[in-house]
Amino acid sequence: MLGQMMHRPLSIIEILRFSAETHPKGEIVSVRTEGDIHRYTYPDAYKRVGQLAHALKKLGIKAGDRVATLAWNGYRHFELYYAIAGVGAVCHTINPRLSAEQMIYITQHAQDCIMCVDLTFVPLIEALADKFPADMRFILMTDRAHMPESPIEFLCYEELVANEPTDFDWVELPEDTAAGLCYTSGTTGNPKGALYSHRSTVLHALMVVVTLAKMLNEGARVLPVVPLFHVNAWGLPYSAPLTGSSLIFPGAALDGASLFELMAREKVTSAWGVPTVWLGLQGEIAKRGQNPEGFSSVIVGGSAAPRSMIESFEKCGIDVCHAWGMTEMSPIGTSGLLSSHHLETLSHDAQIDLKSCQGRRAFGVDLKIVDEAGKPLPHDGEAIGELYVRGNTIVSGYFENEEASQAAMDAEGWFGTGDVASIDKEGFLLIQDRAKDLIKSGGEWISSIDLENIVMGHPDVANCAVIAVPHPKWDERPLLVIVPNGDKRVSKEEVDALLLKEVAKWQLPDAIEFIDALPMTATGKVSKLTLRQRFKDYKLPS
Ligand code: ADP
Secondary structure (H helix, E strand, C coil): CCCCCCCCCCCHHHHHHHHHHHCCCCEEEEECCCCCEEEEEHHHHHHHHHHHHHHHHHCCCCCCCEEEEECCECHHHHHHHHHHHHCCCEEEECCCCCCHHHHHHHHHHHCCCEEEECHHHHHHHHHHHHHCCCCCEEEECCCHHHCCCCCCCCEEHHHHHHCCCCCCCCCCCCCCCEEEEEECCCCCCCCCEEEEEHHHHHHHHHHHHHHCCCCCCCCCEEEECCCCCCHHHHHHHHHHHHHCCEEEECECCCCHHHHHHHHHHHCCCEEEECHHHHHHHHHHHHHHCCCCCCCCEEEECCCCCCHHHHHHHHHCCCEEEECEECHHHCCEEEECCCCHHHHHHCCHHHHHHHHHCCEEECCCCEEEEECCCCCECCCCCCCCEEEEEECCCCCCCECCEHHHHHHHECCCCCEEEEEEEEECCCCCEEEEEEHHHCEEECCEEECHHHHHHHHCCCCCEEEEEEEEEEECCCEEEEEEEEEECCCCCCCHHHHHHHHHCCCCHHHCCCEEEECCCCCECCCCCECHHHHHHHCCCCCCCC
């Protein structure tokens, strides 16, 4: 017997319509590429999105067309998210940190017809324009006064929207209509596209709101340092308006001092981003000896949050939530918020330990770990296997890429994350490593994340990474690469002594190398691939 309830299609624009009606005081504050600060409310944003939708229609955008964006976090980028999806087209966010080859590849693969660009990227467009799809047009996200001289015929964003009506007759779209497209950074092979739908996006927004209600509520002021150009800034453009939280968009300046200033001025309550960004902010907090006023929580994800980072935030009274996810998961998969019984019964140290795990699954995300034969392993905190996921916010395949789609899914339709993990009895996920970053030594695995986590706790270490280097007897052995904090170079003996408190002797790195900076991927993670290439002929001490 079927239920007798209405079936209304889930639709992205409904989020903003709701927000404009219900949270009229919710603000969007943006640091603009023009150099000033812009602020308006959700009702203002909704009107501008209506104008932009008219403009897109006039430009001939049809259902299913891909409209690319190449832009920082700001209100115009936010408007594009809603207007593009609202007219039934697909918002393809491009990561400006991708290599030129990858950018050309994805615009060709996606067949983008228009690209909306922030001022910063004019030189990039001028250099690459003739390699993009032949009919592509470019919109510059600024006003007439800031339009530069350029051989490219840029359309002016503000002129396009200026005289359009604010009301737009949003058509009802089937909820499975594609709405967003984001390519993985493709550290191996070509980038692969995750194609989000209205349904998956709205469900993800609801899921995030429920999971992270502590940080997302009416009156909260949220800083997405995570970019709109990659995995929808962890869904914040949707989940924040839904709750009436204000959004503070930082623009291009993401160094510790700029973030601190912005957070203090705008009374940011919660900030979301990858660990590398928080290293900068923590340095600034230490320098000034105070937090930005009102700052009470931080979400760290995208790569493993070092224990020392969690501890030092908590010492300043900032609640840390360590989250895990992937482009292919919209992206949130887990949240590390502790339950009241943890807070009441666990010692401070035990709480930090638990927060160093990647947290428990969000509602709607199923997790399983499997052995090499694909057999499910117990969630007992001991068994370690490859992590698979299933749910309404997870890709069922990659955009126009049959081969990668088949390789990613198992026979029961679960998606293989490429991560190796354990899950304990309470459901806490512990990511051991990316499968390709694990170090295989004499048939045993060494987790690079484990070692990095411990070494990061040393005061003379600013950042570090552990990679596998080939070894004639053991196949691979760990090499520790350290970016020193100041002039002092920590000795191997000191590092070993620190590590031996928590790991076995055979897991100790064979050698340490010091470098000035770690290579980063386009998504702000340490590029282990680049490091492995750099040290591929490294001779370990015998
Ligand atoms: P890409 O960088 O290729 O675009 P994503 O941004 O989707 O990929 O990154 C997903 C991967 O990042 C995960 O599979 C996992 O390896 C890693 N990751 C994300 N969050 C965490 C975390 N909290 N701890 C450890 N690893 C993480």
